[in-house]
Amino acid sequence: MLTLMAVLSFPVLYIFYELPKQIINGAIQGDPETFPQKAELFGLNFGFSVDHIQWLIILCLLFLVLVVINQAFKYIINVYKGLTGERMLRRLRYDLYSRVLRFPKGTFKNMSQGEIIPMITAEVEPLGGFIGDAFAQPIFQGGQLLVILGFLFAQNPFMAAAAVALYPIQLYLIPKLQMKVNLLGKERVRRVRTLSDRIGETVQGVEEVHVHDTSRRERAEFSYQLGGIFQVRYKIYRQKFFIKFVNNFIQQLGPFFFYSIGGYLVIKGSLEVGTLMAAIAAHKDLASPWKELLGYYQKQADSKIKYDQVISQFEPVDMIDEAAQTEEPKDNNSLSGELALTNVVLNDDQETAIVDGANIKFSLNESVALVGSPGSGREDLAMLLARLIQPSSGSINLAGNDIADAPESLTGRRMSFVGSGGYVFSSSLADNLYYGLRHKQIGENPDSEKAKEFQSTIAISEASGNSIDDPNALWTDYLAAGASNDDSLVEQALRVLEIADLTDDVYQLGLRGTINPESKKQTADLVLEARTKFLEKISNEKELASLVESFDINAYNTNATVGENLIFGNPTSDEFDMNHLGNHQYVMKVLDKAGLKEKMLHTGYQVAATMVELFADLPPDHEFFQQFSFISSEELPDFQSILGRVSKEHLDQLKEDEAAKLVGLPFLLVPARHRLGIVTEDFQREILAARKIFSDELPDSLKTDIEFYDSSRYITGATLQDNILFGKIAYGEAEASERVGKVLAEVIADLGLRKAIVSVGLDFNVGISGSRLTLAQRQKLILARSIIKKPDVLIVSDGLSAIETNVVEDIMKKLVSEMNDRCLIWVLPSVSQAALFNKIIAMKKGKIIKSGSYEELNSGGGIAKLIEDKNT
Amino acid sequence: MSLNDEVELLRQVPIFANIEPAKLKLLAFTSERLKFRKGHDLCVQGDPGDAAFIIIEGEADIIIQMENGESKTVNKIGKHQIVGEIAILCDVPRTATVRASSDVIVLRISKDLFFRLVGEFPQMAVQILRELAARLENTTAQLAKALGN
Known part of the structure; x- marks a missing residue:
């Protein structure tokens, strides 16, 4: 398409350059004697005759038409170019992200967020732009160049040849120079990556910086890196501007030749002025495609470097097979049989065995405790079982499937793992809990309007090779959780929250949550x-x-602020912000009508005086301001000056904005809390009267800003x-x-409202990385997420460290009974709980030293003695 | 009872007696006034201490749980007395249970607030020092008397 458009545009372009010559030579300078003449152009006879002026106008209009057509071609080509580029960019980003999802766990040891994120976001961006150019640019610009050159040669070969005489030098020199720039560019990319890494490290390790007073060293190091980048960038500029200089110089040689050679020819009479002018115009236009073409080759080289640099980072060894993530299982039946390890060895980077020749099997309805001292390889064995790491040799067989080649649909749906790497996503509690139930889209978006909207974007996604699943559609697999609809899913959620000891927390969050009473009428x-x-x-x-x-509409509430008492409702917008009631027109109108304005002003004066008395001596950053004062430390001097200037008896001297400030203060008073003795019973009665006026006369435009208490x-x-x-x-x-x-x-x-409240608690937004939950709550949530998907094998390792020991033991008991016909594998931090499990595997220095029932292992010196590792 | 009344009351508490009224007003304003019903505990022996109480109204028993499980009322406190300051001064668990023997109204001074005020107003620290020294002297005298018996 792009190519076709480009080729089509060339003849138009040629005529476009030819026409000015005709206008000047044929029409403007044409011999008046010959008119009226036949309308004849480029050898075509239009079959009617025109006079001199008519001819000029016709040719000029034609020129205008050509301008439009020419620009239209450019427009269409540019739009298509942009589209292709954007598509490629989208495809590239999607592909890189997919690759991140397929990285083996070890890759992230050597590659940080600080490197991956800019690569997918910023660094590939210019690539997309280039890819758009890649198809159209050489043909379009090259063609244009040839057309213009052709035109020039047709006018006068000598002149044209002279104008482009230096182009070959440019062709030779520029790529050489550009190569240097590109190498520097590569260097720059590398350095910026290190820099962003450095920033990321500082942010994460900021506590250490403060603890050890190393900010100066951090600054030095950062500055050093900035210095490196500065040097590289400076070199790039120098090179770039040198290239520009050479380019411009050679470009300007053109006019020199036209004026000199062309001028000579015109004087001699062998060239018409019109032709020369057309040639100069054409040459001027020659600059742009030539520049573009040179730029294209520069960019190509540059992009190649960037592309190679990015792609090489995204091709780690042992990348997970794409099919392993996309393949859907034949069925979702539970597994039965055995989990068997044959000669499983795991070596670390130094080729030391962390897990050394593990041979063990157990039935998928057993509960298994892994015991061992820290460093015995127990956590590593657990991770091997969950296939989070691959063994260096040996195989693990899960109910007849070698898990090394098993698709993630097997390991990710039939197994679950709770480890130290658990993560809570910034979304609602429910989204986090149901995360493990969302493997594939199982239905349309319930909002049909939105579903339709998404449908309309599928074709575009497909054209870029992107996912065509609708993330807002139905993904939660109810069946996997043993539920059939939203309601029974909540039942299941409550059940697992109970097991994970999270119900009370979620209940408390629910109490602090809000609902839409229309959609949840029952609640x-x-x-x-x-x-x-x-x-x-x-x-x-x-x-x-x-x-x-x-x-109570008829009683003053001494535990609420004066403002709340006046409004007696819940503000639904910022309109009635309690801190700014003193500036609100309607509120002031109500006070006026209730005859309270004067009194509020006096009260405000009193409050201000008290606040100034109490807080004036404190330093401005003192916590008391935030906790107790009605007046911020910045505003305190203003109030001080008001109090100093205007006495209590002459409040009419206050300026309007000062009065508004004072009137606003008493709205924040809570008599039961602040005990200033200012909100007397008389005052309360008057506020009650004002409350009635406030609601009776509330204009329609403000009615939606408040919900009155009823x-x-x-x-x-x-x-x-x-x-x-x-x-x-x-x-x-x-x-x-x-x-x-x-x-x-x-x-x-x-x-029986508790369940409803807990389910409201599930809507609680947990914040970035779950920061609005405590660590223990996060760990419980991660555990609950693993339980609700009803895995056949549940492995718990190290992921409950922040939960109190007796609570963990409680959870353990509940989980053993929950998993009684399935397989529960627990890496026990303490052997005291081992008796809860059917089978115990004892590890020491990477080796399984004994396995069997609790009684078998506990005989003799006891389990603790058995796994005791004297060297650690 | 308004803030000014509370300030008057605080001035009658020995450790606050010599502190200027403006500071006492800040202290009163920034502490909570709480009501404990008869029979409720202001604090429980063994709990971590996070506040001291100044009795504004009513009376409370100081009860010590003995090693043998028996509890014994060792003292009674009333209006203008401060209780619970030991636990916040030296970070030990509550040494006794304080139970309201009538409805009691107290001013609750949180540990944070207490320390911040002491830091802010050194004269308060001196007063506390004096009060504690006086108590120590009293206790020593009692001990001597007990040993003498």
């Missing part, structure tokens, strides 16, 4: 019921009554807990939160 109704029950419960027991102060309605923007409490936990009651939590739990249990 919302139950929450409202819980609200009534909770209120009943606390009002019936004297001990509990003062724990929560419920929202004991019979669910508050959409508030958490489940706040919805049930429908009030504020009291300040000044000892252990109020804990006691409220207990009552809450009782109410929730009574109504």
Whole structure:
């Protein structure tokens, strides 16, 4: 397509250069005597006659048409070029990413994120651009060049030959120079990679830098590397501009020859001025394709280097076979039989055996404990079993399949592994939990609109050789988890959360979560019921009554801020931001109407005075400002100056913005907490009156910015807990939160609401790398993820280190019974739990020294004695 | 009871007696006022200590759990007295249980806050030093008396 377009454009281009000659020679300078004449151009007779001016206009219009056609060709060719380039870039990136997924685990020891990421993102970008050029550029630009040259030669061979006389020198010299630049470019790429690596290391190791005060050394090292890059880049510039100089010089020689030789010929009368001018114009245009063509060859060489450099990084030895990841299994049946290791040896980089000749087999319905001292090879054996590393020799057979060649659909679906490399993705808890159930797309996107939209993009993906699966479609394999729909999947999720001891945590997250009461009407109704029950419960027991102060439209809530009391609703947008109520027009209007403005101003003055008194002596970065003050340390001087300038009796002297500042302060007061004695009962009564005005007169345009509290309605923007409490936990009651939590739990249990709350907790977003969870929670989540997919072989190694020992033991017991007809392999940190397992494998210095039942191994000196490694 | 009343009250607590009112106001403002119902524990022997309490209203028993499992009320404290300061000063677990013998209102000064204030206002540290020295002197005298018997 590109080639065809390019070839088609050439004749048009030729005419385009020829036409100006005709305009000047034929029309402008034409002999008036000959007009009217027949319209004749390029030997074609149009069959009508024209006068002088008409002819000029016709030729000029024709020129205009040619300009349009010529540019249209350029436009189309450029668009296609861009498209091809983008496609290739997409394909390249996809391919590189696919390769990363197929890297053997060891590759990542030698290759860091800092290298891989820029290669896939930034470094291949110019390659894409070049690939677009690769097809069109030589033909299009080369053709253009030939056309223009042809035109020039047709005008006057001497002149043309002179103009391009130095081109061969350029052709010889430029690639040589360019080669140097390219080598430097290669060097630059390499150095920048090291630099990004360095930055990554600093970020990750920043704690060490602070602990050991090495920032100066880090700076020095960084500066050294920057210096290296600087030198290389500077050299590149010098070379580049030298090339530019040579190019431009040779280019400018052209006009020199035209003016001199052409001018001579014109004077002698053997050349017409029009021809010379057309030749100069054509030569000017010659520059661009010639430059492009030279640039093309430069880029080609450059791209080749870049491409080789990138690709060589993405071809590690032992890359996982592509088919192993794409192949779908014939069936998804559970495995039965044995897991057998024959002479399995694993050597490290120094060829020392870490696992040395392991021969063992056990049935797939046994629970197996791997015991040994640290360094005995127990974790490595576990990783071999999970095929995360390949043995140096020997074979591992899982129910009749050699796992070395088994597709990942076998090892990844029928087996599971919980190790120290577990990772929590930045998404919801549920997404993380169901991660192991998402092997392939199993249905359309439930949102048919979106599904259709995706369908329309498939062709483009396919053209670039990309995946055509819809990531937003249905991927979760319910059957694999023993579920049939969303509801029963949640049941399963709850079951495994229980095993992994995560239910309580998720329940707490759920209480702090929000729901859409329309899509989860059932839950919302139950929450409202819980609200009534909770209120009943606390009002019936004297001990509990003062724990929560419920929202009551007719009562002032002393545990809420003045602002909350006034608005008496949940803001749904930033419109009614509690910190800026003093600047809100409508709020001010309400205060005015309630006759409260003056009083708020006085109160604000009082609050400001107190804050200045309390905090003025503290350094500006003191934590108390953040924790306790209504006024930030930056604003404090402003208030100080207001207080110093305007006395309490003359508040009318305040400027408008100062008044707004002061009026805003009391909105943040919570009488039960701040005890400033400012929010008196009179004041409270007045706020209540203002509350009524606020809701009665709220203009339509602001109605969507707030949800008024109504004991019979669910508050959409508030958490489940706040919805049930429908009030504020009291300040000044000892252990109020804990006691409220207990009552809450009782109410929730009574109504059977716990499950719904846990499932809301599953929507919790865990943050980047799960940073919003504790390490123990993350480890439990990773374990739960491995259990829910119901693997036939579950290997637990080293992945529960942050969980308390007694909790781990609890989990272990539950998991042994959960896996009772399947195979559970556990690398035990302590032999004391070994009795829970059917079979025990004892390792020492890479060798399996004994295996058998607990009784068999425990006889004699005991297991601990057996595996004791005196050298370590 | 407003902040100013609390400041008045703090001034009657010996270790705060000589500290200027503005600092006491900050102390009062930044601490929590808590109500413990009769029978509830302010702190439990053996728990890590994270706060000291100043009794504003009501009374509490100081109870020590003996090695043999029996518990014994060794002291009673009331208004204006400070309790729980040992655990936050020297990072030991609570040495006794403090149980409200009537409804009790306290000012709870967290460990962080306490130390920050001491760091901020050295005169407070001196006061505490004096108070502790006085107590030590008292205890020594009692010990001498006990040994003399």
